[in-house]
Amino acid sequence: MTSFPQFDQNSPAIVENTMMPLFGVELQQLEEIIKSFTLESYRPRQIWHALYKKRVSTLEEITSLPLSVRNRLTAAGYSIGLPKIAQTFKSSDGTERYLIACGDGETVETVWMPNGDDGEMGDGSDADSEEAAAQSATLSETLPYRRATICVSSQVGCAVNCHFCLTAKLGVRRNLTAGEIAGQVVAVLNRHQARIGRDRINLVFMGMGEPFLNYDNFMAAVHLLVEGVGIPESRMTVSTSGILPGIERFAMEKLRPKLALSLNAPNDTIREAMMPITRKWKIADLLAAMRAIPLRPRERVTFEYVLLGGVNDRREDARELATLLRGSDLQAKVNLIVWNPGPEIPYRMPTPEDVAAFQKQLIASGVPAFLRRPRGRDIYAACGQLKRTLE
Numbered sequence: 515m516t517s518f519p520q521f522d523q524n525s526p527a528i529v530e531n532t533m534m535p536l537f538g539v540e541l542q543q544l545e546e547i548i549k550s551f552t553l554e555s556y557r558p559r560q561i562w563h564a565l566y567k568k569r570v571s572t573l574e575e576i577t578s579l580p581l582s583v584r585n586r587l588t589a590a591g592y593s594i595g596l597p598k599i600a601q602t603f604k605s606s607d608g609t610e611r612y613l614i615a616c617g618d619g620e621t622v623e624t625v626w627m628p629n630g631d632d633g634e635m636g637d638g639s640d641a642d643s644e645e646a647a648a649q650s651a652t653l654s655e656t657l658p659y660r661r662a663t664i665c666v667s668s669q670v671g672c673a674v675n676c677h678f679c680l681t682a683k684l685g686v687r688r689n690l691t692a693g694e695i696a697g698q699v700v701a702v703l704n705r706h707q708a709r710i711g712r713d714r715i716n717l718v719f720m721g722m723g724e725p726f727l728n729y730d731n732f733m734a735a736v737h738l739l740v741e742g743v744g745i746p747e748s749r750m751t752v753s754t755s756g757i758l759p760g761i762e763r764f765a766m767e768k769l770r771p772k773l774a775l776s777l778n779a780p781n782d783t784i785r786e787a788m789m790p791i792t793r794k795w796k797i798a799d800l801l802a803a804m805r806a807i808p809l810r811p812r813e814r815v816t817f818e819y820v821l822l823g824g825v826n827d828r829r830e831d832a833r834e835l836a837t838l839l840r841g842s843d844l845q846a847k848v849n850l851i852v853w854n855p856g857p858e859i860p861y862r863m864p865t866p867e868d869v870a871a872f873q874k875q876l877i878a879s880g881v882p883a884f885l886r887r888p889r890g891r892d893i894y895a896a897c898g899q900l901k902r903t904l905e
């Protein structure tokens with residue numbers, strides 16, 4: 515078995531920060547904070563712009579604010595409070611996994627995948643993908659144009675306990691704040707000096723945690739990332755393990771990412787053996803809730819399907835899955851993910867032949883199915899491998 519070093523709480527890179535973070539607050543909250551400083555009415559918007567558009571890391575960088583004001587904010591205990599990249603692990607395929615330190619000494623993982631993992635491309639669900647590809651070809655001649663996907667965490671650990679997932683081994687430690695969720699993205703964008711508008715950045719909320727069990731903070735982070743940082747919500751995908759009340763709320767949101775359901779089985783019996791949460795919410799109820807989401811033109815809902823050797827990867831599973839999805843009345847597509855092995859997880863990888871046959875069966879049955887490229891396996895950055903591991 516692969517040796518798998520554990521997170522070390524005494525890592526010197528991770529220190530507690532007792533300052534009050536400004537990153538993560540909305541404009542209205544900022545106006546409240548600034549009130550007590552009796553400043554000009556345009557100052558809150560100026561700070562908001564610096565936080566999210568300019569993505570500053572320190573108050574000193576907000577040079578549009580007089581030094582005296584910056585000093586007063588610092589004296590009152592405020593800092594920018596962006597989460598910090600405490601450690602970086604680089605994969606041979608260009609993927610980078612980060613251990614990101616929150617202010618209280620907790621850590622989460624975030625992953626940068628240059629060129630994505632094909633989960634968000636080539637499927638017709640990304641409304642502007644062809645246009646962007648053409649634009650990319652033109653821009654690449656003049657600019658260092660880049661396309662990347664950032665995988666973002668929503669909780670420290672996770673309570674859902676999917677049996678194939680390493681994060682589940684941590685249990686849940688706490689929810690991340692909106693600032694800590696959006697801050698992961700900004701910390702990584704800053705590291706790569708990415709420019710929104712020039713670089714094509716996709717976000718997948720598929721890191722540690724179940725976003726719909728931290729619903730309010732997750733959605734607040736989405737608003738900061740769309741309205742502040744400027745990443746369109748059509749380039750964001752949130753994955754849920756199937757939290758029914760969360761899907762029902764999500765269906766009513768005006769501004770929302772695309773939705774992916776981590777389905778992983780063609781029926782409740784197989785799913786329950788892999789994902790105990792199925793006992794609480796059945797597949798049929800989840801599909802019914804998903805039907806209430808008004809989809810954008812060309813948008814599809816994604817069904818993620820982690821293939822486990824001998825568990826859910828047989829030809830008849832593919833046939834049953836196709837019947838389920840075709841009967842669901844949803845514009846669906848399937849992202850197939852070859853399970854990534856981890857220590858103490860009692861599953862085996864599917865064979866390449868079984869993976870190919872599964873995909874072929876789905877496509878032959880009229881269900882679009884795409885194979886996600888595994889990214890960063892050598893640094894434990896691939897799907898289901900995030901567990902705050904150190905090299």
Ligand code: SF4
Nearest residue numbers: 672674675676679682
């Ligand atoms: S797969 Fe997602 S929802 Fe399930 S335990 Fe892992 S992090 Fe939680």
